[in-house]
Amino acid sequence: MSDVIEIFKEITKVPRCSGEHQPFITYIQNFAQQHGYVCLIDSSFNILCKKEHSSAKLCLQNHYDIVCLIDGTIPEIIEEEGFLKAKNSTLGADNGIGCAYMLSLMKQGFDCEYLFTSDEEIGLIGANAVDFELQANYMLNIDSEEEGEICIGCAGGVDIFAAFTNKRIISNENHLKLYEIQLNNLPGGHSGVNIDQERPNALKLMAKTIKECGGKLLDINGGERINSIPANVKAIIATNQIPISSHENMEIVKIEGESEHLSVYHDNVINFIYAFANGVRGYDKELHVVLTSINMAIIKTSVDALKIELSARSMDNDELKRIKDETISMLEHYGFEVTTNGKYPAWKPQINEFTEKVLETYKKHVPAASLEAIHAGLECALFQDKFPHIKVASIGPNIFNPHSKAERVELKSVENVYKILLEIVESVK
Numbered sequence: 001m002s003d004v005i006e007i008f009k010e011i012t013k014v015p016r017c018s019g020e021h022q023p024f025i026t027y028i029q030n031f032a033q034q035h036g037y038v039c040l041i042d043s044s045f046n047i048l049c050k051k052e053h054s055s056a057k058l059c060l061q062n063h064y065d066i067v068c069l070i071d072g073t074i075p076e077i078i079e080e081e082g083f084l085k086a087k088n089s090t091l092g093a094d095n096g097i098g099c100a101y102m103l104s105l106m107k108q109g110f111d112c113e114y115l116f117t118s119d120e121e122i123g124l125i126g127a128n129a130v131d132f133e134l135q136a137n138y139m140l141n142i143d144s145e146e147e148g149e150i151c152i153g154c155a156g157g158v159d160i161f162a163a164f165t166n167k168r169i170i171s172n173e174n175h176l177k178l179y180e181i182q183l184n185n186l187p188g189g190h191s192g193v194n195i196d197q198e199r200p201n202a203l204k205l206m207a208k209t210i211k212e213c214g215g216k217l218l219d220i221n222g223g224e225r226i227n228s229i230p231a232n233v234k235a236i237i238a239t240n241q242i243p244i245s246s247h248e249n250m251e252i253v254k255i256e257g258e259s260e261h262l263s264v265y266h267d268n269v270i271n272f273i274y275a276f277a278n279g280v281r282g283y284d285k286e287l288h289v290v291l292t293s294i295n296m297a298i299i300k301t302s303v304d305a306l307k308i309e310l311s312a313r314s315m316d317n318d319e320l321k322r323i324k325d326e327t328i329s330m331l332e333h334y335g336f337e338v339t340t341n342g343k344y345p346a347w348k349p350q351i352n353e354f355t356e357k358v359l360e361t362y363k364k365h366v367p368a369a370s371l372e373a374i375h376a377g378l379e380c381a382l383f384q385d386k387f388p389h390i391k392v393a394s395i396g397p398n399i400f401n402p403h404s405k406a407e408r409v410e411l412k413s414v415e416n417v418y419k420i421l422l423e424i425v426e427s428v429k
Contacts (some may be wrong), residue, residue, distance in 0.1 A: 002418045003107070005084070005411065008100035008175070012075050012092055017068035020120040020224075021045035024064050028116060035106050042131035047116040049106065058428040059113040059136035061126070062098030062104065062143055063120030065377065066090060067403045069224050069231075085408040093409035094402040095120070098142035101421055110135070110425055120379055121227060121403075123159055123342030127379035134387055138428060139353045141380050142421065144396035145193065147413045148366045150358050151394035153349030153373030154381055155192060155313040156320050157288075159226055159342035162331045164306045176216065176238035177264065178255035181209060185249055186202040188224065188231035188404040191295035192309055192376030195229070196280050202233040203296050205246045207273035213241040216264040223298035226342075227308045227377075228403045230297055238262050265306055273299075274333040281323060282314075290375040293321045294327060308336070313375060317346050320377075347381035347392075349373050351358070354391035361423050362395070365416060395420065 015023045028047050032039035037049040042236035048063070050056060066075075067090050075086035085091055102114045113136050118126030121142075142152045183206055185197045189427070203222050210217060215237035222233025237243070243252050247389045273296065282291035291314065298309040310327060314320035355371060362369035380392045400406070 002104055002415060004097070004100045004104050004414055004418055007103050008096050009077055011096055011099060011103070012077060012102035015072065015074060016024045016064055016066050016092065016096070017073065018065040018119050021118055031103060031106070036109065037106060040132065044126050044129040044131070045118040046126045046130050046132065048132045049114040051111050054113065054135070055113055056111050056113045056136050057138060058425060059115055059134050060102050061115040061117065061140040061141045061379065062095045062102060063118070064095070064099050064116045065119050065121050065183065066092035066094065066096060067121045067225055067228065069405065078101040082411050083408040085412065088405060090403060090405065091393065091407040091409065093294055093399045093407060094145065095143045097255070097397060097399070097409055097414060101142050101418060104186055104418070105425060111429060112425065116380060123226070123227065124344050124377065124379055124382060127382045128344065134390065137390060138376050139380070139383055139390045139392045140358070140424065141378060141392065142396050143378060144394045145399040145402060146396070147398045147417055148369045150355065150362060150369060150376065151349065151374055151380070152355050152371050154347045154376045154378040156317055156319060156346035156381060157311060157313045157314050157342070157344055157377045158324050158340055159306060160310040160312060160324065160327055161339045161341065162308045162336035163227055163271055164265065164336050165304065166262060166268070168337055169261050169263050172238070172259055172262050174240055176240050176378055178236060178238050178259070179243055180234070180236050180253045180255055181206065181243060181250065182234045183247055183250045184232045186231040187406065189401055190376060190403045191227050191229050191297065192374070193402065195293045195295060195375070196283065196290050199229050201278055201296060202230040202248060203273055203299055204278055205250070206235055208234045208246045209243050209250065210235065210237050211272050211274045213239045213243040215239040215270070216262065217270055218262065218264055219301050220306070221300050223309070225403065226297045226311050228297060229295060231404070233299070238264065252299050269306060272331065272336070276330070282319065283402055289315070289373060291315050292323055293375065302374065309313040313377060315373065317377065320346065344377055345381050345385055347384055349377065352391050355393050357427065358393045358395065358424060361427065362420055
């Protein structure tokens with residue numbers, strides 16, 4: 001047995017929610033010093049560890065941040081029936097397991113470049129801004145989530161941000177009643193990995209209930225992360241019809257009393273959410289892979305604006321541009337101001353001597369192993385673009401339902417992939 005699980009449990013105690021950097025940086029600096037590695041930090045809080053006079057041919061890469069449904073959460077790990085999961089939170093196996101693999105190899109003194117990137121879960125921010133020069137010819141990312149699949153391509157993506165400021169005070173001459181509506185504990189999940197599984201979107205369900213009772217929107221907040229299918233939402237509306245629940249988890253409570261005036265958003269907000277075609281926009285039936293999708297992830301109201309965040313993905317850069325432009329046009333038609341950010345390119349699949357070596361090694365342990373492309377975004381796309389001389393592949397153990405409270409990682413798979421990883425590292429050195 002390797003020490004990967006024990007290392008994972010140890011680093012899980014270190015705060016690593018996206019946007020929080022220093023606790024893990026301090027941990028890695030101490031770890032690197034203890035095991036004889038130089039530790040470099042760049043301006044975007046990426047971490048590179050390597051031997052002082054390194055001749056590394058292989059770079060191992062993972063992001064160190066985790067999705068926290070509630071900021072500041074440190075997962076409480078539970079072991080059950082051959083899996084690790086967390087009590088009422090995400091587990092952080094994505095990508096704590098990958099980091100634990102790297103730390104285990106560092107303990108053994110392997111001469112590799114070990115690159116820990118920041119803030120992957122909120123837009124691949126660290127990978128977009130890496131300052132380091134890498135000398136390795138090969139990169140193995142360990143952020144994939146299905147044993148037996150060697151990823152050599154992924155979707156590109158872009159985040160879309162829309163703001164709506166048309167809120168006005170109206171006279172409540174029709175004696176509209178106020179209702180508080182909550183929808184909680186939907187399955188959620190990764191907006192790339194799980195987008196084709198028909199998981200309910202909390203924002204779409206809320207819009208359906210409001211639209212069908214002719215509700216006026218006073219306040220709404222929902223969604224967790226821009227790369228997650230929203231699991232929770234809460235709204236306050238005014239209507240003269242009794243709202244009808246659109247999901248068994250929805251709670252509708254009438255607010256007693258009546259206001260003479262109401263501060264409401266224009267109907268265009270709910271009209272847009274209700275009309276928007278959320279989910280899969282293109283699917284390859286032969287390859288069984290989503291080609292293009294878009295997820296409405298977050299909606300927030302503040303004193304002066306309502307904001308919506310969406311995440312678009314495509315295996316084709318031209319299609320990514322098309323869905324981005326189409327969504328922007330639709331948002332602007334409904335009166336939103338729109339910006340975009342977090343764009344990363346599609347990673348076009350390539351078969352080369354490194355991917356062949358990884359496949360050959362993998363097949364010794366898993367004969368059915370195969371080269372695959374996925375609809376989720378991986379930092380590999382950015383590194384392939386930034387360092388065209390580096391050959392890239394991605395592997396990982398079985399991680400189920402990342403970005404949700406149902407996240408779990410299979411212990412046997414963690415050990416299986418570690419054996420494969422160790423053999424790859426040995427062969428490349």
